[in-house]
Amino acid sequence: MFAYRHAFHAGNHADVLKHLVLVQLLQHLNQKEKGYRVIDTHAGAGAYSLRSEEAHKKLEWLDGIGKIWERKDLPKGVAAYLDQVEAFNGPGVLKNVPGSPSLIxxxxxxxxxxxxxxxxxxxxxxxxxxxxxxxxxxVHLSDGFASLKAMLPPPTRRGLLLIDPPYELKTDYARTLAAVREALTRFPDCVVAVWIPQLQLLDAQQLPQRLRNAVKGLAKKGWLDAQLTVNPAQGGGFGLMGSHMFVVNPPHTLGTMLAEELPWLAQAMGQFEGAKGSLQAGN
Incomplete structure (x- = not known):
């Protein structure tokens, strides 16, 4: 049950996409004075050293945030994300990366x-x-999926739900789908952001479309599906090729920004000629 440790993967390409979108969602929420509630269902440790034994085992961050940390030609949203990483890390050499709760x-x-x-x-x-x-x-010692009944809707009727399970258990896919349905049923205005791994497993491949079908009639402002592919498929069906960020009730500016950022990220972090960033939207 406790096999997954994010410390081995912190700062990789999936983290970059997830946290890039997260920062832009928070920037949008901060434009209005009224307060909001954020629910992070799988928060992790909150901070990760890139000099740790875990980070050195796979060095995934070198092909993730390491590829963009010193770039100067940053799209606006990428620059905003890296500003938050620098605020957490301190100026200069990249030594630590924040997890989602620290960014929030x-x-x-x-x-x-x-x-x-x-x-x-x-x-x-x-x-x-x-x-x-x-x-x-x-901070709660609890199953984030089970929190929605108590947490939604918030008193201010403004909120963001971040769903980011490790997907090591097959049930994570079904529970993610159920959580999105429950959140929108309880709170139709909720901004919901779901990270999805791009794998050769059928459950992973089907989840984006299942989410699109699930939010029809529930999402007031439609959905966006941002996909970033950086690695080729490996033999035997293994390996993380990329990931999705599926956003329900997205800010109206998010699609325009991601349309610029995703191809840039694919060029910057791609590991093969077929690397690409794509964006789909619907109601």
């Missing part, structure tokens, strides 16, 4: 709140220590 915490205002859920005991302790002095952040 950095961008919260006094009237906003984060509820971060984690069940891995080691990651939970690290996250609790990291967030101990931040009153607007509540």
């Amino acid at each position: 915490r950095q961008m919260l205002r006094p009237q906003d709140e984060l509820h971060a859920y984690e069940v891995h005991p080691t990651d939970l302790r690290a996250l609790e220590k990291l967030m101990a002095e931040h009153k607007s952040v509540k």
